[in-house]
Amino acid sequence: MVTTRDSNAPTGDRRVRRTQAALQRTLIQLVEDRDLSQISVADVAERAGVSRSTFYDHYRDVHELAEAACTAMIDDLIESLPSPGPDSADPTQDATQSLRAFFANLAERAGLYRSLLGPQGSARVIDHVRRRTTAAIHVAVRRAETGAEPPAQTAASMDIPHDVPAAFTAGALIGVAADWLQRGCLRTPAEMAALTWPLLTALYHVDTDMRPG
Amino acid sequence: MVTTRDSNAPTGDRRVRRTQAALQRTLIQLVEDRDLSQISVADVAERAGVSRSTFYDHYRDVHELAEAACTAMIDDLIESLPSPGPDSADPTQDATQSLRAFFANLAERAGLYRSLLGPQGSARVIDHVRRRTTAAIHVAVRRAETGAEPPAQTAASMDIPHDVPAAFTAGALIGVAADWLQRGCLRTPAEMAALTWPLLTALYHVDTDMRPG
DNA sequence: TAGGATTTCCTACAGCTGTAGGGTAACTTG
DNA sequence: CAAGTTACCCTACAGCTGTAGGAAATCCTA
Numbered sequence: 001m002v003t004t005r006d007s008n009a010p011t012g013d014r015r016v017r018r019t020q021a022a023l024q025r026t027l028i029q030l031v032e033d034r035d036l037s038q039i040s041v042a043d044v045a046e047r048a049g050v051s052r053s054t055f056y057d058h059y060r061d062v063h064e065l066a067e068a069a070c071t072a073m074i075d076d077l078i079e080s081l082p083s084p085g086p087d088s089a090d091p092t093q094d095a096t097q098s099l100r101a102f103f104a105n106l107a108e109r110a111g112l113y114r115s116l117l118g119p120q121g122s123a124r125v126i127d128h129v130r131r132r133t134t135a136a137i138h139v140a141v142r143r144a145e146t147g148a149e150p151p152a153q154t155a156a157s158m159d160i161p162h163d164v165p166a167a168f169t170a171g172a173l174i175g176v177a178a179d180w181l182q183r184g185c186l187r188t189p190a191e192m193a194a195l196t197w198p199l200l201t202a203l204y205h206v207d208t209d210m211r212p213g
Numbered sequence: 214m215v216t217t218r219d220s221n222a223p224t225g226d227r228r229v230r231r232t233q234a235a236l237q238r239t240l241i242q243l244v245e246d247r248d249l250s251q252i253s254v255a256d257v258a259e260r261a262g263v264s265r266s267t268f269y270d271h272y273r274d275v276h277e278l279a280e281a282a283c284t285a286m287i288d289d290l291i292e293s294l295p296s297p298g299p300d301s302a303d304p305t306q307d308a309t310q311s312l313r314a315f316f317a318n319l320a321e322r323a324g325l326y327r328s329l330l331g332p333q334g335s336a337r338v339i340d341h342v343r344r345r346t347t348a349a350i351h352v353a354v355r356r357a358e359t360g361a362e363p364p365a366q367t368a369a370s371m372d373i374p375h376d377v378p379a380a381f382t383a384g385a386l387i388g389v390a391a392d393w394l395q396r397g398c399l400r401t402p403a404e405m406a407a408l409t410w411p412l413l414t415a416l417y418h419v420d421t422d423m424r425p426g
Numbered sequence: 427t428a429g430g431a432t433t434t435c436c437t438a439c440a441g442c443t444g445t446a447g448g449g450t451a452a453c454t455t456g
Numbered sequence: 457c458a459a460g461t462t463a464c465c466c467t468a469c470a471g472c473t474g475t476a477g478g479a480a481a482t483c484c485t486a
Contacts, residue, residue: 013453015463040442051465056444119340126339127332130391162396164389164408171388172381178343179380186375195377202415226483228433253472264435269474433482442473453462 020058022048024069027062032111035120036066063124066116074129077105078136081173096197103189106177114181133170135160141204169203233271235261237282240275245324248333249279276337279329287342290318291349294386309410316402319390327394346383348373354417382416 026048030039039062045055059065080102082095106113116125138160160166176196180187187195224230239261243252252275258268272278293315295308319326329338351373373379389409393400400408 013462015452019464041444042442052443053445053466054464057463061443117336119337121336123330123334123336123339124332126336127391127395130388131395134388134392162392162399164392164405165412167388167392168385168409168412169388171391172385175343175347175380175382175384175387176377178340178384179347179375179377182340182344183375192377196381199378199381199416203412226432228482232434254474255472265473266436266475267434270433274473427486429484429486431482431484433480435480436478438476440473440475443471445470446468447466449464449466451462451464453460455460456458 016058019048019050019054020068022050023055023058023065027065027069028073028112031066031115032109035115035118036062036122037120063122066122066125067128070112070116070125071128073109075132077102078129078133080105081133081136081140096193099193099197100189103177103180103192106181107185107189110181110185113177117178118182130170130174133174134163134167137169138163138166141166165203169200172199172203229271232261232263232267233281235263236268236271236278240278240282241286241325244279244328245322248328248331249275249335249338250333276335279335279338280341283325283329283338284341286322288345290315291342291346293318294346294349294353309406312406312410313402316390316393316405319394320398320402323394323398326390330391331395343383343387346387347376347380350382351376351379354379378416382413385412385416 023044026044027039030044030047041055041062042052044062044065045052055065059068080098082098114121116122117129173196176192180192236257239257240252243257243260254268254275255265257275257278258265268278272281293311295311327334329335330342386409389405393405
C-alpha cells in the first residue's frame with residue numbers, strides 16, 4: 001500500500017525524497033522554457049527517470065507537482081518582501097531596497113514565473129501564491145503593529161482570519177508583478193520598486209478616520 | 214475549409230452563432246456546479262448538441278471556450294466598477310454604492326466564479342480578468358483626470374501602456390474578490406464595499422510628493 | 427432558385443490520462 | 457541481521473484529446 005500524498009510531512013524514507021526531488025527538479029527545468037500546459041505527466045516522469053505510475057503515487061497531476069515544486073522558491077520570494085506596516089522599523093530606504101530585490105529575483109526567473117502564472121499556467125499555483133502572499137502580509141502587518149512575534153506562525157500555516165487589507169495588498173503586489181512579467185520586464189527592478197513603494201505606503205499611512213474597522 | 218477561430222469578428226453565418234452560443238451557454242451551466250477541471254470537451258459538446266469535431270472548429274480547448282463564454286459577463290462586471298480617480302465626479306456615496314453592487318453581483322454567481330477563478334479553474338480566464346481589469350482602470354482613471362473621453366477605447370482594446378498604479382489597483386480588487394469568494398462570502402456585499410473603498414481612495418488621494426512619475 | 431462557399435458531422439488514429447492489481451526491490455526497525 | 461513495511465515498477469484498460477480527411481447539410485449571394 002502506498003501512502004499517496006496524504007501526509008505532507010517529510011518522510012524518513014530516502015526513496016521518497018529521491019523520487020519527489022527528481023520530479024520537482026525536472027519540472028522546474030521543463031517549465032523554464034515551455035508552458036506548463038505543454039508538459040505531460042509522461043514527459044516529466046520519463047525525464048526524471050521515474051515510472052509514470054510512481055508519479056501518480058505522489059501527485060494527482062502536473063499542477064499538484066508544480067505547486068509542490070515551486071512552494072519553497074515562491075515562499076522565499078514572499079518572505080523577502082518588506083513589511084509595509086505603519087512606521088515599520090525599517091527606514092524607507094531598506095524597504096525599497098528589498099522591494100527592488102523582490103523584482104530582481106522575479107526577473108531572474110521570468111520564464112519560469114511566466115510559464116507558471118501566465119495564461120498557459122496553473123490556476124492551482126496562482127491560487128497558492130495569492131493565499132501565501134495574503135497570509136504573509138497579514139502576519140507581517142500584525143507583527144509590525146504589535147511589535148511582538150505572534151506564536152510560531154511563519155505565514156506557512158494558512159489559517160488566517162478574514163483580513164481585507166491583507167488580501168488587497170497581496171493582490172496588488174501580484175497584479176503589479178504579473179503585469180510587469182507579461183510585458184517582458186521592460187522597466188528595471190529599481191524603477192518598479194520606486195513606482196510600487198509609494199502605493200504600498202499610501203495604504204498603510206492613511207489617517208485613522210479612513211481606516212476600516 | 215473551416216475558418217477556425219482566427220477572426221473574432223461576429224460572423225454573419227447563423228450556424229456559427231448558433232453553435233458558439235450553444236457551447237457557451239452549456240459551459241456556463243456546467244461550470245455553475247462543477248469545477249472547470251472536471252469538464253471535458255466531449256461533455257460540453259454532447260450536452261450542447263454539437264459534435265466533438267465541431268467544437269475544435271471553434272475553440273482550441275475548454276479554457277478557450279471558458280474565456281469566450283464569460284467575457285461578456287465579466288466585462289459587464291468590470292465596467293460597473295466605480296471610478297476611483299482623484300475627486301471623481303461621483304460623490305463617495307455613489308462610488309461605494311456601485312462597489313456594493315459589484316460584490317453583490319459576484320456573490321450571485323459565486324459558484325461560477327469560484328469554479329473559474331479558484332484553484333481548479335483556468336489560468337487563461339484568470340489572466341483575462343486581470344488584463345481586462347487593468348485596462349478598464351487605466352481608462353477610467355485617465356478619463357477622470359482629463360475629464361474627457363479618450364477616443365473609442367472602451368477598455369476592450371488591450372493595447373494599454375505600462376501603468377503600474379492601474380495594475381496595482383486591478384490586482385488589489387481581484388485579490389479582495391478572490392479572498393472573499395474563497396472564504397464563502399461571509400461578509401455582506403455592503404461590508405465588503407465599506408472595507409474596500411477607503412483602501413481605493415487612499416491610493417488615489419495621495420499628496421503629490423508621493424505620486425510616482 | 428441555382429451555384430459556390432462554408433459549416434457540420436462522421437470515422438479513424440496515435441497519444442496521454444488516471445486507475446487497478448500484483449511482483450520485486452529497497453528501506454526501517456527491533 | 458531478520459522480518460515486516462513501504463516504495464517502485466510493470467502491465468493492462470477504458471476514456472479523453474487533438475488532428476485529419478472527406479461526405480453531407482446549410483448558408484449566403486447573385
